[in-house]
Amino acid sequence: NAGVTQTPKFQVLKTGQSMTLQCAQDMNHNSMYWYRQDPGMGLRLIYYSASEGTTDKGEVPNGYNVSRLNKREFSLRLESAAPSQTSVYFCASSEGPGDGNSPLHFGNGTRLTVT
Amino acid sequence: GEDVEQSLFLSVREGDSSVINCTYTDSSSTYLYWYKQEPGAGLQLLTYIFSNMDMKQDQRLTVLLNKKDKHLSLRIADTQTGDSAIYFCAERMGTGGFKTIFGAGTRLFVKA
Numbered sequence: 001n002a003g004v005t006q007t008p009k010f011q012v013l014k015t016g017q018s019m020t021l022q023c024a025q026d027m028n029h030n031s032m033y034w035y036r037q038d039p040g041m042g043l044r045l046i047y048y049s050a051s052e053g054t055t056d057k058g059e060v061p062n063g064y065n066v067s068r069l070n071k072r073e074f075s076l077r078l079e080s081a082a083p084s085q086t087s088v089y090f091c092a093s094s095e096g097p098g099d100g101n102s103p104l105h106f107g108n109g110t111r112l113t114v115t
Numbered sequence: 116g117e118d119v120e121q122s123l124f125l126s127v128r129e130g131d132s133s134v135i136n137c138t139y140t141d142s143s144s145t146y147l148y149w150y151k152q153e154p155g156a157g158l159q160l161l162t163y164i165f166s167n168m169d170m171k172q173d174q175r176l177t178v179l180l181n182k183k184d185k186h187l188s189l190r191i192a193d194t195q196t197g198d199s200a201i202y203f204c205a206e207r208m209g210t211g212g213f214k215t216i217f218g219a220g221t222r223l224f225v226k227a
Contacts, residue, residue: 040219041219042217042218042219042220045215090157090158101163103146103160103163104205104215106157106158107157108155108157109157
């Protein structure tokens with residue numbers, strides 16, 4: 001099983017350029033998430049989609065937009081990249097919503113550098 | 116506010132036990148998780164504990180939860196060099212919640 005697949009794996013952008021990070025999951029999960037990982041700060045939630053057709057802001061949404069294209073795919077767009085967006089981006093999915101156990105399943109990440 | 120704290124670094128000798136500690140702030144957390152991240156990879160679920168449990172054991176892993184003090188720990192028995200990784204504590208927020216809050220991660224270094 002592929003699980004959660006992210007593309008691209010690496011990307012270098014110049015300040016002001018735009019790009020879209022792609023994410024797809026094959027586990028029939030309802031919820032999908034975008035996190036960024038920075039040294040010493042753990043993972044911070046950018047946006048999430050509790051179910052197909054809905055998206056909501058997380059802790060650090062400024063400078064990003066998302067699209068839940070269908071149940072499988074959830075993309076993250078940087079409209080005008082800034083050096084502060086240099087980070088490792090992780091997509092995740094979970095069975096959610098609800099009160100039950102719903103651990104996150106992660107992709108391998110996209111390492112983005114903005115110069 | 117919502118916060119998960121853990122120490123950033125732990126070094127142990129091969130064969131010893133490792134104990135990684137975590138504190139959290141949200142008393143309505145339902146599930147608490149430990150994830151493992153190896154270099155260049157995403158996070159993988161290691162184990163979890165439901166908030167009404169005190170302890171969970173899974174082979175070499177023991178999770179202890181002190182709900183009164185909002186303290187979670189992960190003990191790895193007979194630590195091996197392959198256990199070297201970053202370990203993240205995480206809490207799933209409240210009833211029906213979608214958010215999972217992560218700590219900054221503890222880097223475990225195992226000396227041969």
